[in-house]
Amino acid sequence: MLSLAVGSVGVAGPARATAGCLDPGVPLSVEEGRLSFTLPQNDRPFARQMIEGAGFQGFTPALVRRLCAARSPESAERILSRDGEKLWQAAVDRAQRRGPVLGNLPYSDDRPLYWTRIEAMAAIRQWLPRFPLLAGERLELIEKFDRTSRGMFDIKLPAGASVKRVIVSGFDPYTLDGGVGGNNIRHGNPSGATALSLDGTRHGNAFIEAYTLPVSYPEFRRGYLEDTVGPFLRPGPRQVDASITVSQAGGAVFNLEQHNARYHGVSAGNDNFRPCAAVGGVPQLAVNNPECNITVVDRWGGPATPDLRNPPQWTAATLPVERMIAANTGADVPRPPGDTWPDESVAFGVAWRTSYTEFPDCAAPDRVTRDGVPPAPQSCSYSGGGGNYLSNESAYRNTLLRDRMGLTIPAGHIHTPDMQHFETDYEPSDATFDAWRLAIAQQTRNLVHVVADEA
DSSP states (O other), X not given: OOOOOSOOOOTTHHHHHTTTTBOTTSOOOHHHHGGGOBOTTOOSBHHHHHHHHTTOTTHHHHHHHHHHHOOSHHHHHHHHHHHHHHHHHHHHHHHTTOSOOOSSSOTTOOHHHHHHHHHHHHHHHHBOOSSOOOHHHHHHHHHHHHHHTTTTTOOOOOOSTTSEEEEEEEEOOOOOSOSGGGGGGGOOOHHHHHHHHHTTEEETTEEEEEEEEOSSHHHHHTTHHHHHHGGGTSSSTTOOSEEEEEEEOSTTEEEEEOXXXXXXXXXXXXXXXXXXXXBTTBOOOTTTOGGGBOOOOGGGTOOSSOOSSSSOSEEEOOOOHHHHHHTOTXXXXXXXXXXXXXXXXXXXXXXXXXXXEEESSXXXXXXXXXXXXXXXXXXXXXXXXTBSSHHHHHHHHHHHHHHHTTOOSOEEEEXXXXXXXXXXXXXXXXXXXXXXXXXXXXXXXXXXXXXXXXX
C-alpha cells in the first residue's frame, strides 16, 4: 500500500510549508470552502480529521512541493497526473486492505479520498507557478487531477473472449451542508465506498474496474462519464460486457431503476449550482429552458443545437433484474443497527422500480406519475425512477451510450439504501455509521457479481 502519511499540516498548511508558492488570497471553490468547516463541539476542521484519519496528511504538501519546482505546464501536468493516480491507488489499497491500514478511520471509509482530493485541488487553485499560466490552463490542470484521482484513467481491462469485463461507478459524498449544528458535513457515500472496494478485483472470470463521479452538473456536461466508459463500449478486444452506475438513495432497500429521465437540475450539486430550479414552485419546461435537459457532449453524439427529441427523453435499464432479486444478495450480509427491512433473514431488500414521472404535454407543467408501463412516446421526462438528480443523470448517460453504440449488454442503475445512520450527533465516525457502510457495500458487491455472472 502506498503511504501518503509524510507529515501533518492544517488546511492552510501547504501554504506555510512552501512559502511563496501558494497565494492564500485566491478564492476557493464552494467545495473547497468547506475545508475549514468544523463539527459542533469540535474545533478541528472536519476535512483534516478525514485526511489524517486515513494517513493521507502528507499527500497535499508533497504535491505542492513538486508543483513549486515545476518549470513548465507540461511538467505540472505530469506531476498532477502521476499524483492523482497515486491518490486513487492509495484509497483503493486502503479500502481493500492491501498493506497496513493507516489512521484511525475504518478501512472502508470513502470520505478521506474526497477530502484529500478537495484539499489538493484548493492548493492547485492557489499555486503560484514559475511560468506564465492562463486561467483556462489552470482549470485544465485542476480537471486533469480531478479525473485522474477518480480512477477515470485507471481502467485496465484484459482482452479476450474468455473473460468478462465490467465497469462500475460510484459517487462522492453529498448534502454536506445543514443538519443538526451543521453535522451533515460527516456524510459519506456507500457507492463511493463500493467503487473503492471493487476496483481492480476479479469475480470468477469477470474483471471489475471502478471509478467515482462528482456530485455536480458541470463535470457531467464536460463528459466525465462518457470519456471514462465510452472507449470501452466501442468495438474492440476490451469492449465491456456490463456497465453499472451506483448511487445512494434512502430507506433499507436497493432499487433497480428501470427508466431514466433526461430532465435534470432541480436540486443543487456540491457546488450549490442547479441548472433547472423550479420557479414559484412550478417546474420549468425543457422547451423553454434547454438547461433542464441533459446535454450530451459533442464528441459523444451531442446535437449541434438543442433538440427536445435528440437525445431521447427516456432511456431504460437492461440489467438482469429478476436474477438480481432472486439471488438473495443480502443473506450473507450482517444487518446494521436500526435496519428497518422487514425480512430479517437479509440485510436489505432488492426491488425493481418501474415508476417515473412525465409531462404528458411537453409545453405544460402538469405531471403524471406512472408505473408498470413505458413512458408515452411523445411525453417529456420529469424524473426517472431514481429522480432527476445526478444519480439519474449517471444512469441516463450510461444507458444512452449503450444505445448509441448499438449494444444489448447489461447496463443500468443500482440505488443503495441510505448510509447516514449515526449513533452520535457530532462525532466524525461511529460504529453504527461504519456498520451501515460495510453492509451496503457488501450487498452492492453481491449485486454487481450477479450482473457479472449473467453478462
